Amino acid sequence: NGFISKVSLEGQITETEWVKGLDAPKGMGIHEGKLFVADIDQVREIDISSGKITGSHQIKGAKFLNDITIGAGGKVYVSDTGTGIISIIENGKVSSWIENVQGGPNGLLAEENQMIVLAFEGGNMNTVDLTLTDKQVTLKTDGIENADGVEAIGNGEYLVSSWNGMVHHI
Numbered sequence: 001n002g003f004i005s006k007v008s009l010e011g012q013i014t015e016t017e018w019v020k021g022l023d024a025p026k027g028m029g030i031h032e033g034k035l036f037v038a039d040i041d042q043v044r045e046i047d048i049s050s051g052k053i054t055g056s057h058q059i060k061g062a063k064f065l066n067d068i069t070i071g072a073g074g075k076v077y078v079s080d081t082g083t084g085i086i087s088i089i090e091n092g093k094v095s096s097w098i099e100n101v102q103g104g105p106n107g108l109l110a111e112e113n114q115m116i117v118l119a120f121e122g123g124n125m126n127t128v129d130l131t132l133t134d135k136q137v138t139l140k141t142d143g144i145e146n147a148d149g150v151e152a153i154g155n156g157e158y159l160v161s162s163w164n165g166m167v168h169h170i
């Protein structure tokens with residue numbers, strides 16, 4: 001029974017059920033007029049101009065899709081905290097991008113040459129070099145209790161939220 005609301009820049013709800021028909025929406029990303037939303041075991045594609053669901057991408061074996069980030073060329077990456085897998089949707093096709101991310105991949109942020117991956121249970125902020133094919137996960141920092149969301153603020157610095165309400169400056 002999930003939905004997405006529209007909120008003004010002043011924090012007022014302008015449309016309570018802007019997008020209906022979702023299960024439990026979580027992470028979101030925008031690319032070329034489409035909003036991509038992690039929704040338990042599938043990624044929903046929503047036309048922003050109409051607020052209508054225009055597509056669904058089933059993630060086989062997904063347990064708890066959590067966050068989304070959009071990479072170069074419109075590649076949609078989605079974390080599955082329940083399975084330790086990060087999947088990719090590229091040209092409408094779904095595949096596993098990286099498996100066995102320790103601690104449950106949660107927050108994602110695709111940057112020019114790297115992917116930031118937060119591990120929820122592991123409390124880690126990791127990087128994956130997007131220019132290499134080996135997809136090696138490298139620890140950037142640890143000690144982030146229930147690492148949840150990540151946003152770049154410039155100069156190699158990030159704000160990382162914790163599910164329990166804390167915000168970390170890294």
